[in-house]
Amino acid sequence: MGLFILRRLAMMVVTAFxxxxxxxxxxxxxxxxxxxxxxxxxxxxxxxxxxxxxGDRGYLQPTPVKYAQWLGLMPGYVTVKEDxxxxxxxxxPGMTPDDVPAYCGILQGDWGFSTQAKEPVANVLGSRLxxxxxxxxxxxxxxxxxxxxxxxxxxxxxxxxxxxxxxxxSILSTxxxxxxxxxxxxxxxxxxxxxxxxxxxxxxxxxxxxxxxGTAKTAMDKATLENFTLPVLTVALYGxxxxxxxxxxxxxxxxxxxxxxxxxxxxxxxxxxxxxxALRNALIAPFTVIMLQFxxxxxxxxxxxxxxxxxxxxxxxxxxAGNNDIEMLLAVSVVSVMVVLVTQLISDIGYVYLNPRIRxx
Numbered sequence: 001m002g003l004f005i006l007r008r009l010a011m012m013v014v015t016a017f018x019x020x021x022x023x024x025x026x027x028x029x030x031x032x033x034x035x036x037x038x039x040x041x042x043x044x045x046x047x048x049x050x051x052x053x054x055g056d057r058g059y060l061q062p063t064p065v066k067y068a069q070w071l072g073l074m075p076g077y078v079t080v081k082e083d084x085x086x087x088x089x090x091x092x093p094g095m096t097p098d099d100v101p102a103y104c105g106i107l108q109g110d111w112g113f114s115t116q117a118k119e120p121v122a123n124v125l126g127s128r129l130x131x132x133x134x135x136x137x138x139x140x141x142x143x144x145x146x147x148x149x150x151x152x153x154x155x156x157x158x159x160x161x162x163x164x165x166x167x168x169x170s171i172l173s174t175x176x177x178x179x180x181x182x183x184x185x186x187x188x189x190x191x192x193x194x195x196x197x198x199x200x201x202x203x204x205x206x207x208x209x210x211x212x213x214g215t216a217k218t219a220m221d222k223a224t225l226e227n228f229t230l231p232v233l234t235v236a237l238y239g240x241x242x243x244x245x246x247x248x249x250x251x252x253x254x255x256x257x258x259x260x261x262x263x264x265x266x267x268x269x270x271x272x273x274x275x276x277x278a279l280r281n282a283l284i285a286p287f288t289v290i291m292l293q294f295x296x297x298x299x300x301x302x303x304x305x306x307x308x309x310x311x312x313x314x315x316x317x318x319x320x321a322g323n324n325d326i327e328m329l330l331a332v333s334v335v336s337v338m339v340v341l342v343t344q345l346i347s348d349i350g351y352v353y354l355n356p357r358i359r360x361x
Contacts, residue, residue, distance in 0.1 A: 072105020151247025
């Protein structure tokens with residue numbers, strides 16, 4: 001197992017370098033740099049002024065050099081102006097010349113300076129990750145148990161009415177995009193003029209005219225059932241169907257295995273067959289799918305966060321892309337890559353643990 005983990009870790013490092021270099025190369029193409037210069041200076045800047053701006057800030061260096069500086073493997077560039085002031089990768093507002101470090105990259109914990117937020121990237125991205133982490137936690141709490149229950153119930157008796165009904169529900173949930181289900185939830189549960197809210201208010205069952213809020217902006221300070229239910233349901237509904245279908249297929253396959261038939265012939269109750277014999281083996285494949293939901297949730301909540309005005313990781317990604325905030329985009333890419341690689345590693349280790357045949361081999 002130790003050698004297996006070491007091989008996976010080595011592969012993770014190589015993959016991380018390759019993916020981050022590709023993102024770094026794409027974001028540092030000259031049209032993007034030119035747009036950055038004009039957005040920070042003047043949109044009527046001449047080509048000479050743009051080249052001077054980019055040259056003073058080290059953007060015109062060779063891409064491998066810039067990438068090594070961004071990682072913190074090479075000293076950052078420093079440009080001394082005529083008045084004696086310094087401009088460079090490691091120079092931050094309020095720093096004296098003596099305080100400027102030589103190395104300032106990802107390896108030193110310096111994620112850069114956001115040109116849009118006008119503050120360090122780590123400060124901005126950290127709070128956004130906390131918000132998305134809170135959303136991801138409650139989505140997983142709702143999505144995973146619901147999907148497993150639906151999948152197990154459908155797969156226990158393949159072809160039955162229960163199986164057909166639950167399979168139809170799973171397919172419909174997966175086939176409905178978040179921007180459709182989100183609008184439906186807002187119209188039915190958050191509208192003060194239409195939907196269930198006004199009807200329940202007239203019956204005296206609720207005080208207000210809406211069951212839930214159609215925005216999650218206040219959930220960033222304090223998440224409540226009223227302001228956090230709709231975004232959680234919107235994300236959970238979309239991912240629940242896929243996990244349920246995978247669990248159903250795995251459960252149906254296990255229920256036809258030879259050892260299950262032997263247990264039935266021995267007179268073991270159907271409940272014990274499902275709980276003690278079938279369930280663990282049926283959860284091997286869904287476990288991998290569940291682990292893959294973490295990177296999907298981190299990057300796939302963009303639509304939901306924008307729809308419900310929730311300033312999380314996805315919202316920050318859209319904001320950085322729209323404002324050509326290169327340092328923020330690079331930081332977002334690093335976080336995304338690391339989440340994908342770490343969840344893949346946990347998935348591989350868990351798969352080996354759950355499947356004795358792989359562990360023994």
